[in-house]
Amino acid sequence: MLTVGVDIGGTSVRAGVVDSRGSVIDTSRAPTxxxxxxxxxxxxAAVEEVSSRHTVSAVGLAVAGxxxxxxxxxxxxxxxxxxxxxxxxxxxxxxxxxxxxxxDANAAALAEHRFGAARGARIAVLVAIGTGIGGALLLNxxxxxxxxxxxxxxxxxxxVPDGRPCPCGKSGCWERYCSGTALSATAVELLAKxxxxxxxxxxxxxxxxxxxxxxxxxxxxxxxxxLAQRAMADLAKWLGEGxxxxxxxxxxxxxxxxxxxxxxxxxxxDDARERYASVVTGAxxxxxxxxxxxQLGDDAGIVGAATLARELVGKMSRNSKR
Numbered sequence: 001m002l003t004v005g006v007d008i009g010g011t012s013v014r015a016g017v018v019d020s021r022g023s024v025i026d027t028s029r030a031p032t033x034x035x036x037x038x039x040x041x042x043x044x045a046a047v048e049e050v051s052s053r054h055t056v057s058a059v060g061l062a063v064a065g066x067x068x069x070x071x072x073x074x075x076x077x078x079x080x081x082x083x084x085x086x087x088x089x090x091x092x093x094x095x096x097x098x099x100x101x102x103x104d105a106n107a108a109a110l111a112e113h114r115f116g117a118a119r120g121a122r123i124a125v126l127v128a129i130g131t132g133i134g135g136a137l138l139l140n141x142x143x144x145x146x147x148x149x150x151x152x153x154x155x156x157x158x159x160v161p162d163g164r165p166c167p168c169g170k171s172g173c174w175e176r177y178c179s180g181t182a183l184s185a186t187a188v189e190l191l192a193k194x195x196x197x198x199x200x201x202x203x204x205x206x207x208x209x210x211x212x213x214x215x216x217x218x219x220x221x222x223x224x225x226x227l228a229q230r231a232m233a234d235l236a237k238w239l240g241e242g243x244x245x246x247x248x249x250x251x252x253x254x255x256x257x258x259x260x261x262x263x264x265x266x267x268x269x270d271d272a273r274e275r276y277a278s279v280v281t282g283a284x285x286x287x288x289x290x291x292x293x294x295q296l297g298d299d300a301g302i303v304g305a306a307t308l309a310r311e312l313v314g315k316m317s318r319n320s321k322r
Contacts, residue, residue, distance in 0.1 A: 001313065004047050004059045005306030007104060007298075008032065008039075010079030010131035011180075011260075015046035016299065017054045018306035022115035024299050026050050036081045044094050058098040058313045060305030061091065062107035064134060069149030071101045071308075078156075078167040079131055100305075100312045105134030106143045107304030108258050108294070113138055114307060116295035117256045125252045126294070127154060127243070128259035128301070133175035137250060155179070157245060159238065174245075177238040180214030180261050187217045187231040197227040218264040235261075236268035240275020247289055248281045258294030265293045 002025075006015045013032050016024040028049040030042050047059055065077025072089060074082040092099040102110075109118065109126035118124040118138065128134035135154025137144040145151055155175035156168050163172025164185060176182055188209050191202055200220055204211045220228035243255060257265060273291050277283060294300050 001310055002054050002056045003306040003309040003313070004050060004056050005062060005107070005302035005304065005309065006043055006046060006059065007062045007107075007301035007305065008043065008080065009064050009104065009301075013039075013042045013046050014298075014302060015043075015050050016302040016306065017050050017056060018303055018310075020310065022111065022296070022303050022307065024302060026053055027302075032080070034081060036085065039081055040087075040090065040094070043091060047095055047097075056097070058100070058309035059091065059095060060107065060307070060309035060312075061087065061099065061101050062104040062301035062305040063087070063101055064104045064130075064132065066150040066153075067101045067103050067106075069145055071149075074101065075150065098309070098312055098316060100308050102305055102308055103134065103136070104128065104301045104305075105136040106145075107302075107308065108134070108296075108300035109136035109138050109256070109304070110143065110307060111296050111300040111304035112256050112258065112294055113141055115303065116300070117292040118254050121252075121254045123250065123252045124254050124256065125154075125246055125250055125289075126256045126258055127239075127246070129179055129239075129257065129261040130259035131181055132179050133242075134259070135246075137252075154242070154246060157242065159241060159245075174238070174242045178235055178242055182238070183214035183217045183231055183235050183261070184212055186234050187212050187228060190227050190230055194227065197230075200225050201227055214261065218261075218267070221267055222264070229267075232264070232267050233271065236271035237275055239268065239272040241279060243272065243276040243289075243291065244280040247276070252289045254290045254292060256292055256294050258297070258300050260298055262293055263297065269293065 014029045017026040028046045066075040088099045105128045112118040124138045126136040133155030156173045158172045160172035164176035166173040221232045
C-alpha cells in the first residue's frame with residue numbers, strides 16, 4: 001500500500017509517496033503561498049502530481065500548527081493562513097481520498113520512532129528546527145498531545161523576556177533564537193554591529209537584507225565566513241539552553257534533532273551538547289539524554305504523515321468489516 005505524506009511548513013509544501021517500509025519513492029515540492037485558498041490549491045497540486053504516477057490510498061498532512069485532537073481541524077498555525085479550519089474534510093473532498101492531519105513535529109517523531117533515530121526509546125522528544133521549532137513527545141511510542149491536542153509547543157517557550165517578536169503573538173520565543181529564521185536574524189544583527197567582518201554576507205545584504213537567509217548563513221559558515229560562524233555559534237548556544245529546559249521538564253531518554261536546519265548539524269551539535277550538559281539542572285549528577293540527529297532528515301514529516309494515513313486506511317478497513 002502506498003500513501004502520500006505532505007509536509008506543510010512556513011517555507012515549502014513537500015509531498016512524497018511512501019511505502020510500508022518508510023521509504024520515500026517519489027516527491028514534489030512548491031513554495032508555501034499566502035492565504036487559505038492558494039495554500040490548499042498548492043497541496044492539491046502537489047498530491048495530484050505524485051499520485052498521477054502512483055496508485056495511492058490515502059493522504060497525511062503534517063502541519064506546522066495546532067491540530068485538534070481528532071486530527072481533522074487546524075486550530076492555529078503561526079506561519080500559515082489556517083484558523084479553525086476543517087482542513088481534513090476540505091482536502092478529502094477535493095482529492096477524493098481519506099485525509100488525516102498531524103502536527104508536523106508529531107509526524108516526524110513517529111517516523112523516527114518507527115524507522116529512525118528514536119527506535120525503541122521509551123521516552124523520546126523530537127525538536128524539529130526549520131523556519132521555526134516544532135516539538136513532539138512520545139511516551140512508549142505514543143504521541144502525547146495534551147488535553148486539547150496542541151502539546152508540546154516547545155518552539156514557543158519564552159527564553160528571552162521582551163526578546164524578538166514572534167508570529168505567535170509573544171516575544172522572546174525559543175524559535176526566534178534557534179531556527180533558520182533566527183540564524184538569518186542573528187546574522188543581520190551582527191552585520192549591523194560589525195559591518196566589516198563579513199564581506200560576503202555584507203555584500204549580499206546591501207541590496208536587501210532578506211537575501212541573508214538561514215540557508216545562506218549556514219553555507220557561508222561552512223565556507224569559513226567568520227560572521228556566519230558567530231551566528232551559528234549563537235544558534236548552538238540557544239539550542240543547548242532550550243534542550244536543558246526540555247530535559248528539566250521531560251527527562252527524556254533520547255532527543256532527536258530534525259528539520260531543515262539539522263542538515264547543518266555538524267557545525268553546531270557538539271557545542272549545543274556541551275551547553276546542554278553544563279546548564280541542565282543537576283549537571284554532573286544525572287544521566288543525560290542522548291542527543292541525536294534525525295536519521296530520516298527532512299523527509300521525517302512526510303514519512304510520519306504517510307504512515308498515519310496508512311494506519312487510517314487500515315482502521316477504516318477493519319471498521320467496515322465489523
